[in-house]
Amino acid sequence: MNARLCFVFGGLLSVTLVSCVTHKASPAALPTTGFVSEETIDHACQVRTVRRRGTSGFEVLYEGRDAYLARLAVIEAAQKTLDLQYFIWRDDLIGTLMVDRLLAAADRGVKVRLMLDVTLGAQSEVRSAVLAAHPNITVAFFNPMTDMKGIFAGNPVPVIGEIDRMQCRMHNKVMIADGSIVIGGGRNLADGYFGAHRHYNMRDLDFIASGSVVEDSAKSYELFWRSPLTQVGDPQKLTKHDHEELRELRGKVGRKMRSLAKKNGTHLPHSMSRGEALQTLRQLAGRMVWAPYEFVADPPERMLRQTRTASPTSHSVEKAMKEADSEVVMHAAYFIPGDEMLTLFKGITDRDVEVRVLTNSLASIDGITAMSGIANRREGIVDSGVSLYELNAKAPSRKTYVMAPKPTRMGMHTKGFVADNTVSFIGSYNMDPRSKYINTETGVIVRSPAFAARLKASLEEDFKKENSWHVTRDQDGVIIWTGQKPGKPPAVHHSDPGVTFGRRLQCWILRLLPWEDFL
Incomplete structure (x- = not known):
């Protein structure tokens, strides 16, 4: 492993890097379409788009098993922050496995943020107030168009001039850990994207990377998180019942995960020790190619264009x-x-x-x-x-x-x-x-x-x-x-x-x- 790899992953493994994401940032002051011109939106889409050239380390994640193990290792190794942004998060084996390990990460003190497009719903625990009742987990939905209940109430709804938003999708797929490593690409969190579905699977493609591209990814994530189109769960709206159910959630998720695994018949590890996770990341780091890159991401303001x-x-x-x-x-x-x-x-x-x-x-x-x-x-x-x-x-x-x-x-x-x-x-x-x-x-x-x-x-x-x-x-x-x-x-x-x-x-x-x- 060259000196540059040792430096970057030494930061991840020793957990000395500080996350580049500020979890208590104030909301962005971007008005909705009814109060802003199309020219202003177009300008925002240009100046707030993340497009940075530099050098970072990249590895291809093509096979489904490798892509799953990489995500599992990143979650198990994280010590400070985990930020996830996904279009689809299904209520199946892979989706539930992710919830189980994110719960474990939150239990050991990792600050977890989950952001999903609201269109296709979400894994049952993710969309419930119970998961968001965890003091280290915050759940948000992007571009909500219908009434949302409980801690997610108060979302923006379509008004005249914003009807186009009804067909818009946040199609991004990103997982960022400790401001040090990112997984991005095409995969949603569901069995079929990892070759683990019993009836139908899809070839897919991801990358795992370290270096300045992680900062770029985090900047894009933060723009979405702070957007007025993102409805973040309000902990003040949690009920006593939500907190009581949180105590039972870990056992419930574990039982559900084991039941789905037995029904699915796919042999996937349900967890990793920290040592196994770090070894997996070391192997991925050793295969990374360091090269010039351009990170590109559309800004959330695209949802407001007419x-x-x-x-x-x-x-x-x-x-x-x-x-x-x-x-x-x-x-x-x-x-x-x-x-x-x-x-x-x-x-x-x-x-x-x-x-x-x-x-x-x-x-x-x-x-x-x-x-x-x-x-x-x-x-x-x-x-x-x-x-x-x-x-x-x-x-x-x-x-x-x-x-x-x-x-x-x-x-x-x-x-x-x-x-x-x-x-x-x-x-x-x-x-x-x-x-x-x-x-x-x-x-x-x-x-x-x-x-x-x-x-x-x-x-x-x-x-x-x-x-x-x-x-x-x-x-x-x-x-x-x-x-x-x-x-x-x-x-x-x-x-x-x-x-x-x-x-x-x-x-x-x-x-x-x-x-x-x-x-």
């Missing part, structure tokens, strides 16, 4: 692709490029830059609604010169990713690319209108041949003939899918492979609806 304005994150992502000279290799789970994006890709391929993109197929995707957008853009994508691939839901590669007792259907939730074997992107940003114009997103752009080689190796696996379908046009201009099972001749399909007629019909009907801007 015009169709591309996000700051989208500008950075597109700029990195435009600069490619020879090759772009991309995983985009929900690849729905609008006309502007197709023009961008056409400009890139016209310079003889090879662009390969893997996205979901109708058989692999978790929602037919998004698939309708992908399907409607296939012809335009192929005509732009992009080599388009769709994931085979029964790809042999799923055996190395799925931890469930039996191989499950596999989809993808990955958002990442490598350009010219040098520039890499990992984040929450999908190549779709929702990420570009509606959601808030975050990610890192790393400039390093060594890191790019590592990421590209993981991306390339699913481009193989047995793992994906190559989408092209036949001599009549009709879309076809070509794949090849191991030891078998190539197979050509003239309709979405691996699905029933009923599912194709559903997708066809949804393709008729004029809703691409919201997918």
